[in-house]
Amino acid sequence: MQRTLLDRIDPAAEGVVSLVLRGADGPLAPWEPGAHVDLALPNWLTRQYSLCGDPADLGTYRVAVRYDRLSRGGSEYIHRFLRAGRPLDVSLPRNNFPLDPAPGYLFLAGGIGITPVLPMLRAAAAAGRPARLVYAGPSLAAMPFAEELRSAYGDAVRLVATRQDGRPDFAALAAELAPGTMVYCCGPASMLTAVEAAFPAERLRTERFRPEPKVFGPDTAFEAACARSGRTVQVDADESLLNALTHAGFPVSSGCREGVCGSCEIAVLDGEVEHRDDVGAAEGRMYACVSRALGPRLVLDL
Numbered sequence: 001m002q003r004t005l006l007d008r009i010d011p012a013a014e015g016v017v018s019l020v021l022r023g024a025d026g027p028l029a030p031w032e033p034g035a036h037v038d039l040a041l042p043n044w045l046t047r048q049y050s051l052c053g054d055p056a057d058l059g060t061y062r063v064a065v066r067y068d069r070l071s072r073g074g075s076e077y078i079h080r081f082l083r084a085g086r087p088l089d090v091s092l093p094r095n096n097f098p099l100d101p102a103p104g105y106l107f108l109a110g111g112i113g114i115t116p117v118l119p120m121l122r123a124a125a126a127a128g129r130p131a132r133l134v135y136a137g138p139s140l141a142a143m144p145f146a147e148e149l150r151s152a153y154g155d156a157v158r159l160v161a162t163r164q165d166g167r168p169d170f171a172a173l174a175a176e177l178a179p180g181t182m183v184y185c186c187g188p189a190s191m192l193t194a195v196e197a198a199f200p201a202e203r204l205r206t207e208r209f210r211p212e213p214k215v216f217g218p219d220t221a222f223e224a225a226c227a228r229s230g231r232t233v234q235v236d237a238d239e240s241l242l243n244a245l246t247h248a249g250f251p252v253s254s255g256c257r258e259g260v261c262g263s264c265e266i267a268v269l270d271g272e273v274e275h276r277d278d279v280g281a282a283e284g285r286m287y288a289c290v291s292r293a294l295g296p297r298l299v300l301d302l
């Protein structure tokens with residue numbers, strides 16, 4: 001964790017505040033566009049937010065938080081109680097949505113999904129790559145950073161107020177995609193579904209804030225053999241591997257507990273894993289909050 005002080009908390013749009021966090025012990029850890037951090041809130045909740053400031057500024061991180069009417073306590077606390085000057089612990093940045101080199105980019109953002117896209121657009125422009133942004137939200141007043149984007153990038157940014165103009169025509173955008181252009185999209189599930197239907201998968205990178213609904217077989221109990229410690233942990237059918245390991249005293253970090261943030265990644269040495277995350281586990285890795293063993297036993301590098 002890195003210690004920060006909340007430097008500013010300002011309205012960024014209707015129902016959205018932006019937070020600027022200043023490193024309390026000097027420069028903060030470097031990050032790349034698409035990265036997010038876990039914010040440890042004073043009410044004991046941990047929430048993930050994409051970094052939406054300038055990666056060249058290691059003195060501060062900026063994040064933006066939309067008030068969620070179905071808040072489980074994170075956004076509500078931030079909007080109602082958090083004030084400038086408050087110390088806040090922030091994790092090291094993690095990036096599940098990296099910007100890969102490409103001859104050109106089309107960025108698609110919906111609402112608060114603008115946050116990871118904002119530094120991506122800045123990086124693409126700085127690298128001299130052709131880049132466009134189509135940014136949709138219910139109204140201009142509800143779209144954070146809309147003015148900042150328009151004044152920085154002019155015609156390269158198209159703002160779509162969907163209540164007035166309807167949803168962007170993704171099929172038309174796909175039809176005019178230049179060869180080699182990569183598409184990066186972050187937004188609500190309905191937007192991601194429409195975008196996934198319109199663009200070829202090999203040209204598209206997406207980030208989800210909420211897990212995609214999926215169906216798996218029934219949860220079964222299994223054994224987690226922890227090779228380095230020589231201990232074996234029993235995982236019951238009604239608990240997650242993350243919970244079983246944490247209760248057994250293994251310091252596995254966690255954030256979302258929904259398979260979207262990547263905090264709880266662990267190395268698997270043997271056994272078959274049913275991957276249930278939305279991060280995309282690399283070979284020999286798994287996310288312990290949602291993924292489970294397919295067989296009776298996993299061997300973990302713990």
Ligand code: FES
Nearest residue numbers: 255256257262289
């Ligand atoms: S805690 Fe977020 S992916 Fe497991």
